[in-house]
Amino acid sequence: MKTGTSSVPFDPTHVTQLSWRPRAFIYKGFLSSDECDHLITLAKDKLEKSMVADNESGKSVESEVRTSSGMFLQKAQDEVVADIEARIAAWTFLPVENGESIQILHYEHGQKYEPHFDYFHDKANQQLGGHRIATVLMYLSDVESGGETVFPNAEGRLSQVQDESWSACAKNGFAVKPRKGDALLFFSLHPDATTDTASLHGSCPVIKGEKWSATKWIHVRSFDRSKRLNRRAAMGECVDENENCAGGAKAGNAKRILPTWWVLEEKEL
Structure with missing residues (x-):
């Protein structure tokens, strides 16, 4: 049930293009404050240490490159989650069935995710719906300092104007500050389906406060x-x-x- 949580209509006029290499876009106010809080509530008591995919076997393993905690919701777990998944499909023009379940992530002081690719290096994961085409990263909270999403290989890394409010990590590439309700869409593949090395990205360490986010990975075919x-x-x-x-x-x-x-x-x- 929605339990009073308000839903946001899809409005493409809220989308701004950030970069063409990689192709990245920001949607201001993609989620309502109530929706953000609802997703956090669903996850709060079920968090476990985040894992990464091993490049050889494709199995999930622990690694110090990723120090957050997280959990996966079920697809269409409730009306709120189903509304968000439908809104993502409308924005990306990619079918709901091509997406993985939404992953909720929590970063405390000092926690981070080193730069990595969302496309796969192992064959095992490529069998599950093929490569990930796109990622939608939804910010569920503001962060007092740090916690930016950074693209070290992005074409705009040298031209982006950053003042003292940006962390040292963010200054290593083109960066996006986490703002509650905003969503970042970026593509890991070029239009010709080749992998895009400019899509390398990471989550900078949280310096002050905490960071909550929700990730939707979308594949080239039905996951x-x-x-x-x-x-x-x-x-x-x-x-x-x-x-x-x-x-x-x-x-x-x-x-x-x-x-x-x-x-x-x-x-x-």
């Missing part, structure tokens, strides 16, 4: 369908993407699910 197929394959079932399935892929029934506005090279999927 939900890929997870279902993987579960069925793990149980020994024959699925239509398996070339050994009688009447399946050999009959041409295996189809990749892609956003219609993305033209992707087969080798990248």
Whole structure:
């Protein structure tokens, strides 16, 4: 139930382009204050140490490059979450089923996430909906000092004007300050589906206060369908993407699910 939490209508006039390399956009007031507080409430008692994907195995492992705590909501967990997921799909033009569940993150004093890519280096994760095309990072709280999102390889890293209110970490690239309710959208792939090294990004250490954020990762094809197929394959079932399935892929029934506005090279999927 919404329990009185107000929903924000999608309004593209609130979007500003920040960079073309990487392609990055900020949406001022993407979430209402009530929505931010609601997401924090859903997560507060369920936080665990954040993990990273191992580049070789693709498995989630602990690492000092990421010192926050977090948890994943369920898709459409309640009406508020479902509204936010639909708003993200409307903004990005990417289907809801291509997205992972929203991850809520909490950063306390000194906690950070070193610069990294959201696309994958291992084949295991690429099987689950392909590479991540885009990331929507929603800021659920203001941060007194630090906590900026920084892009060390961005084209605007040398031209952005930064005063003393920016942290030393933020001055290592093009940076975005966390503002409650704002959302940052950036793309990890070029329009031709090649990976964009300019999308390298990190979360600067929190210097004063705390930082709450919510992340939605979006893939090139249905993440939900890929997870279902993987579960069925793990149980020994024959699925239509398996070339050994009688009447399946050999009959041409295996189809990749892609956003219609993305033209992707087969080798990248």
